[in-house]
Amino acid sequence: MGNAKVLELHGLTKHFGGVRAVDGVDLTVASGEILGLIGPNGSGKSTIVNLICGLFPLTAGRVLFGGADISELPPHTRVALGITRTFQNIRLFGQLTVWQNLWVAQNSGEQRKQNFLPRWLGGSKGARAEIDRMLEFFDLGHKRDELAGNLAFGEQRRLEFARALAARPALLLLDEPAAGMNAEEIEQLDSRIRKMRQNGVTVLLIEHHMELVMSVADRIAVLNFGQKIAEGTASAVQSNPVVRDAYLGTTTGA
Numbered sequence: 001m002g003n004a005k006v007l008e009l010h011g012l013t014k015h016f017g018g019v020r021a022v023d024g025v026d027l028t029v030a031s032g033e034i035l036g037l038i039g040p041n042g043s044g045k046s047t048i049v050n051l052i053c054g055l056f057p058l059t060a061g062r063v064l065f066g067g068a069d070i071s072e073l074p075p076h077t078r079v080a081l082g083i084t085r086t087f088q089n090i091r092l093f094g095q096l097t098v099w100q101n102l103w104v105a106q107n108s109g110e111q112r113k114q115n116f117l118p119r120w121l122g123g124s125k126g127a128r129a130e131i132d133r134m135l136e137f138f139d140l141g142h143k144r145d146e147l148a149g150n151l152a153f154g155e156q157r158r159l160e161f162a163r164a165l166a167a168r169p170a171l172l173l174l175d176e177p178a179a180g181m182n183a184e185e186i187e188q189l190d191s192r193i194r195k196m197r198q199n200g201v202t203v204l205l206i207e208h209h210m211e212l213v214m215s216v217a218d219r220i221a222v223l224n225f226g227q228k229i230a231e232g233t234a235s236a237v238q239s240n241p242v243v244r245d246a247y248l249g250t251t252t253g254a
């Protein structure tokens with residue numbers, strides 16, 4: 001199980017007009033792994049997440065999930081299969097409560113769960129209890145009836161995270177989850193990512209905050225101009241001169 005490939009990108013390519021946003025990227029994420037994906041602004045990180053989620057068609061290449069080619073599947077089918085994400089810019093249902101946001105998300109992952117947990121067996125009580133646990137885990141229990149649009153920024157980030165988890169993902173894609181967070185919030189994020197992995201979630205973590213990604217990721221891949229320029233452990237990547245030139249040298253201390 002530890003070696004099973006959850007996600008495989010083969011020659012992943014996306015051109016927007018003349019812009020080679022993603023240019024022939026090969027990448028594998030193993031079951032239970034936390035893979036960090038870093039690179040300068042505009043290097044194609046968010047586009048890779050969008051391609052894995054099926055937001056727009058590939059120019060070339062393939063996306064495999066659990067060994068199956070999902071390159072042509074629509075986004076909602078991929079969610080139902082167990083791929084969820086957070087957005088670089090928060091996207092919540094602002095006019096729904098915190099609890100309702102999680103309820104909607106949970107039902108988007110329902111298709112998959114139904115296969116082995118019939119609704120009449122687990123019942124809505126089980127689903128509700130799961131939402132309660134999620135609220136607890138993200139320290140949002142006291143905000144359950146608040147409209148999502150009225151939450152403070154840090155709370156909205158936590159809710160977005162909770163929502164991605166509520167759909168019971170096998171693979172969670174996090175696009176710069178630490179953006180705008182203070183040191184204490186980043187520390188909490190670090191421990192939550194580790195706990196999720198303990199619970200069997202595989203994570204692709206895009207992050208600018210080097211301390212977080214170096215601490216939490218098992219392996220790191222580095223992008224530059226849409227191409228993968230390095231891949232390895234945190235220390236190998238940090239001491240790689242190509243990476244230092246392209247990226248780390250310019251952001252140290254930022």
Ligand SMILES: Nc1ncnc2c1ncn2[C@@H]1O[C@H](COP(=O)(O)OP(=O)(O)O)[C@@H](O)[C@H]1O
Pocket residue numbers: 016019020021039040041042043044045046047048
């Ligand atoms: N929907 C789009 N339409 C046109 N160009 C895009 C679109 N999305 C991203 N790009 C371009 O693709 C490149 C990679 O962007 P992105 O994946 O957002 O980079 P990153 O997340 O690494 O900062 C950039 O040049 C960006 O302007």
Ligand SMILES: [Mg+2]
Pocket residue numbers: 045046047088
């Ligand atoms: Mg981005």
